[in-house]
Amino acid sequence: MLSLILTHPGGAHKDELLACSLLAAVHRVPIVRREPTADDLADPSIAVVDVGGEHEPERNNFDHHQFPADHPPVCALSLVLQHLGVYEDARQFCDWLEPAEWFDTRGPNVTAKWLGVDRDTMNKLNSPIDVTVLRRFAKVKRLEPGEPLWEILSYIGQDLLEYLRDLRARLDFVAQNAEIWNVDDHEVLFLPRIEPIPDEPSAGIGRYLESIGKGESVAALIYPDRRGSGYGLSRHNDDPRYDFTRIDKEHDVHFAHARGFVAKTSAGEIGRVKELLGLARVSAASLS
Structure with a gap:
């Protein structure tokens, strides 16, 4: 059982925000934004997300930055989805996930080329919802359950998990009948x-x-x-x-x-x- 979710300070991105949202929905523990210590990385009750230089899911460490440059595009969100056992369904049924993986690991220009669109088109897909949630997340050092932003993140994670689990149950029902x-x-x-x-x-x-x-x-x-x-x-x-x-x-x-x-x-x-x-x-x- 987790006691804390820890991710990096500074600018916030979709991958660690969504990864933290999933973990918050499952464990309902605080989120802290700071650099991890060696003790943090060694403590399986602390989930270290998108920072720390290691992917060790048995210790709840979910970083991807140490992967080689030619590694298939996976980000912290991918690693948490894998840990929760819903990654394959998410890749198949969440059309936004693969572009998010590319964007985080390859950058906007390469992602735009991969999608077959120009760079300006990528900017046109931004929403005030994205901007505000990411900006507010970047400004905090600690979020506790019950605080408005923590609850919003938890809702996001909960809705994503419910969508995937409900859809899997529905697909199994259709397949059987x-x-x-x-x-x-x-x-x-x-x-x-x-x-x-x-x-x-x-x-x-x-x-x-x-x-x-x-x-x-x-x-x-x-x-x-x-x-x-x-x-x-x-x-x-x-x-x-x-x-x-x-x-x-x-x-x-x-x-x-x-x-x-x-x-x-x-x-x-x-x-x-x-x-x-x-x-x-x-x-x-x-x-x-």
């Missing part, structure tokens, strides 16, 4: 009604399809309607091969969005759901 239907030149994902119905039955489906390499081949989704006894039908990635305004006059369709990307039906019988899906299909000739 979903079916992939082959329909001519594409596929459709069908998620049957499993009681109890999840709060957001369609949540995580897109990420699941990405994780199994079917983000492009699946054109439509069918999933339980949490507000009714039937199903929701929607385009995946706004695929033009389906237009659900085509079924808005069907007796068992109680909603079809005017832009055609989603509809809701009270039909619970799979044969009828498939029939509605067929009626919403846009012919290849219409698309050409």
Whole structure:
């Protein structure tokens, strides 16, 4: 169990701020910004983050600056995510993480080139939220639980961990229950009604399809309607091969969005759901 989180003084960066946020959310201990001593590095109850010159997770030391120049881009945040067992999911499902690793280890110019954008574009992505939180973090020497900035950091860490853990649970649920239907030149994902119905039955489906390499081949989704006894039908990635305004006059369709990307039906019988899906299909000739 940690008694303290320690990181470097001076300018603050996203990697150590987010790493400290995760540790604060898990351990709810103070954060101190100063140079570590040898005793700090030897004490496993003190997490030393982004400073200290060693990566020894068994002693809760998470620095990356001693890695060679050609080491794959990892920062203090990466090391803490690894320690918490969520790094692989974070790399796959947090689109911002890899650029953050590059930015911290390679600098803004190399990162901009890697992203295929110019340096000025990187500056345009800055937010007052980023600026203020980092600036306020850089100005303090010690943060205690209950202080506003400490609580904000803890919220950030807690929300990130909850997102990753909830998403993993949702992906596992979809993997265990979903079916992939082959329909001519594409596929459709069908998620049957499993009681109890999840709060957001369609949540995580897109990420699941990405994780199994079917983000492009699946054109439509069918999933339980949490507000009714039937199903929701929607385009995946706004695929033009389906237009659900085509079924808005069907007796068992109680909603079809005017832009055609989603509809809701009270039909619970799979044969009828498939029939509605067929009626919403846009012919290849219409698309050409």
